[in-house]
Amino acid sequence: MQKRDKTHRRLLRHGLELVSSGGFAGVTIGELANRAELSKSGVFVHFGSSEALHLELLRAAAELARREVVEPAMQAPPGLARLRRLFDRWLGWAQRSGLPGGCPFVAATAEFDDVEGAVRDYLVETLEGLIGVFEQTIGEAVDKKELSPDVDAKALAWQLFGLYTSHHTMQRLMRDSEADAVALQGFETLVQAARPLQA
Numbered sequence: 001m002q003k004r005d006k007t008h009r010r011l012l013r014h015g016l017e018l019v020s021s022g023g024f025a026g027v028t029i030g031e032l033a034n035r036a037e038l039s040k041s042g043v044f045v046h047f048g049s050s051e052a053l054h055l056e057l058l059r060a061a062a063e064l065a066r067r068e069v070v071e072p073a074m075q076a077p078p079g080l081a082r083l084r085r086l087f088d089r090w091l092g093w094a095q096r097s098g099l100p101g102g103c104p105f106v107a108a109t110a111e112f113d114d115v116e117g118a119v120r121d122y123l124v125e126t127l128e129g130l131i132g133v134f135e136q137t138i139g140e141a142v143d144k145k146e147l148s149p150d151v152d153a154k155a156l157a158w159q160l161f162g163l164y165t166s167h168h169t170m171q172r173l174m175r176d177s178e179a180d181a182v183a184l185q186g187f188e189t190l191v192q193a194a195r196p197l198q199a
Helices: 002-022 029-036 040-047 050-074 080-090 104-112 118-143 153-173 179-193
Strands: none
Touching: 002 029, 002 040, 002 050, 002 104, 029 040, 029 050, 040 050, 050 080, 050 104, 050 118, 080 118, 080 153, 080 179, 104 118, 104 153, 118 153, 153 179
């Protein structure tokens, strides 16, 4: 059983590397078997179908993101400090997790947005959860009077999500060396606009 679990984890790691560098479309039972130097039947035993494989890869990506983004951010004090930490950890989290390319969730969003099924459902649930963490953190900053009581937490969370996806495009596709700095400045611009008016 321990050998099977070890093989399963190795397959998921190989799969995440493939997703990060080429998206989900190229991650098939056969391709993963080639990457892991196993037989197709040996990989099939672990997943059973491409949909099940993609679903497990998303779950593995969510666990990586939780450890790399959410947990470290929660160590910061509630409010703007936590919001800033959350956004900062979100930028480039895939590379810090050892993946060779981009964010698996960005890849999945492009590939599964119109594909009904369990993979899309899990993706929606995961992204709603992440955006919800941002909304909650924004709400804490409002409660601490670090942000205006008029701030629309959902709208600001959406803007930050948009900033993240823009950063991903500029960094991965455009290879803009200033992507991190521009994204962080964008964050500060949004936060400053949401600060309480000085009396």
